[in-house]
Amino acid sequence: MSITPAERTVHETSRVEWDPDPSPYRSRRWVGPTDHTARFISSRLTAEVRGDLHQVPSTDFEDAVESAFANNPTADIIIGCLPFDPADSAVFVCGANETEPGAGSEAVQQAAAPQIRSVIDVPGVAEYERRVDEALRLIDEGAMEKVVLARSKLAAAAAPIDPQQLLERLRANSPHGFGFHVPLVDGGSFVGLSPELLVERDQLAVSSHPLAGSRSRTGGSDEDAARIADLRASGKDAREHQLVVEAVESALDPYCPDTRVDDQDITATDSMFHLGTWVRGNLATDELVRLPSVSALARALHPTPAVCGAPTEEAREMLRRVEGGRGYFTGAVGWQDRDGNGEWAVAIRGAMIEGSTALVSAGAGIVAGSDPRAEAEETGAKLRTVLSALGLGEQVTR
Template sequence: MDGFLLATPDGVVRATGARAAFDDAHTAAAALHECKAGLIVGALPFDPRRPAALVEPEQAVHTAGPWRPAALPELPAVQVISELPSAAEHVARVAKLVEQLADPRSPLRKVVAARSLLVEAETPLDPEVVAAHLVTRHPRANVFAVDLGPAGRPGDTLLGATPEVLVARHGHTITLHPLAGTVRRLADPEADAAQARELLASSKNQEEHAYVIDWIREQLAPVCIELEIPDGPELLQTPEVWHLATPIRGRLRDHRTTALDLALLLHPTPAICGTPTHLALDAIVGTEEDRGFYSGAVGWCDERGDGEWVVAIRCAELSANGRALRAFGGGGIVAASDPLAELDETTAKLRTFLNGLAVSDLSSASLRTGSRPRRRSMEP
């Protein structure tokens, strides 16, 4: 895909071409401050030390209201090829993290552990068509498709439908909607409602959520003259999961602080990394496979400093040939976490993206036990 798409429930930003490309996010932010760029769009990687995929586009259109695709072409069949790591290895990693987090001598309090599935399409996937299916299935999500070429990955595309807003800035007002604490949805309405109530009352999930909110408050306090944060989280639902969510609103101290500045200040949050952030980041990089742009950020920022950045979760990276796609799911681990429950959480999150595709073998068993219909070497 040669371009950028971010479709939120309130508006759609499309951009094509590149007057300039930036693999360093701070250079892109400086270009906005120095009036050398009128608009920056693209994606930030999970690890801020890795190359970004940002551009000043040649053309951009911002329309109000939700995206309603005019057509919804059928997608080719997609088959699960492999897991990375296997379900058993993910459980073992989580168990090791729980042991470390429970050690009173450890400075770590939370680490987000992730896993991925590699799937293959019978014929090349069109990123625009995949995005159209995602927005149709998840109309309240923030759907994105981003060219990763500026990060040295020509032809690769980041696709997703995230419920989480990292930060939005319009004038002096900023809004955030961090998520942390998750359980899967249940088919029975009464059991599902009980599951949601249990999530809201869960001390483990409340602890996980509090780490995120406390960190965001600490980061934003110096740049805001007002900061409105509710005393406790509320429930947010998607077709696959329940989340704990806290809507946050603030007023900037300095109008020169842009949406991209704020995204760089906040990313990565404890919601997708851990606490303390730098130690959790090192732990993830040292034990996990490369996350790439999963749990990074996607968004835009204009010359006035306004913009929107969403957290790149419920997403996948599509290869340049359009056939290999790696989807990601993760969960926050604290000392009270149960490894098998954490595996189930990643499965539910993987379904958010994969249920939008024509996956031929998306059974609970295949996701949990790592059954591999066939083996073959593929580029993710």
């Protein structure tokens, strides 16, 4: 999300130096502090990679990854981020997975929360609700079916925020999902714990688990059961969810001739319930055609209507106009090995960390029948995942 200099109350700057890479893929190597570290944690993999930080145009991502592997014979994995807007650059770190065997089974240690001294809304709740009203007008006029509007909270701490400790606190609060910590070229980090699998490739098997349609959790078993029942029965949420599932299925069809859609399920996080659906298939094999990597599949699927809207270009144009740039929020974050296997998650439930500040963002899908106040409350509930890890969960209600 775009913020102004006045909105960033604490802002650390450092000199940026670039070492041009003569590669035809226009990859660039960051030559500030060495040994950039990226991490990704899921039920399938626990990985930590150290190496050069590459920034490349999104359209060149697969070629740049192939080039990085070719130039580093000891590397077995890349971890990186794709931006929300394809006009922006992607980043990745390429190297050997340095995670010790068995590390993924160890208990996560609870790290101390940073001392937060101020929090501001970007934009304010009233402005967010006004944007929802504008989106509903455009939907009513037929300009689009859905748009995902986001808002943020910018937290400033008394001391630099440790990205790894934040990731540990996120995992301690909710051990499931896709944990990530990716360094950025401005010296900051993107850290989070996403509940949503954009795409996974395991040899020929491909799967995606899109989420759309949500209710906040209360912690009370009876009330939460009622909210799940209400979510399952909601026509509005069913339409919103179906838009996403159909888009994912359509995007996978050119690669997987046997694409199939499972029954709808409920995915629970520490603060939310989501409608989810598994979409699965197997890659078509043709000895004359190279199998697409998981990164290529991620770029083919991204952005789904779960984070952008439908139709995609119309929704994205509104988001550029009212939000500005999102950076890596609602982009994709994941890993890939030399054989093209890997996982990419939707880059949500995260924070952009820069020195002592954390920009935490969340979005809600706006369709016909959406209520501005309810959407603001939904984004507030989603924001609490990261805000709780920052020690602010109970202090923020909207």
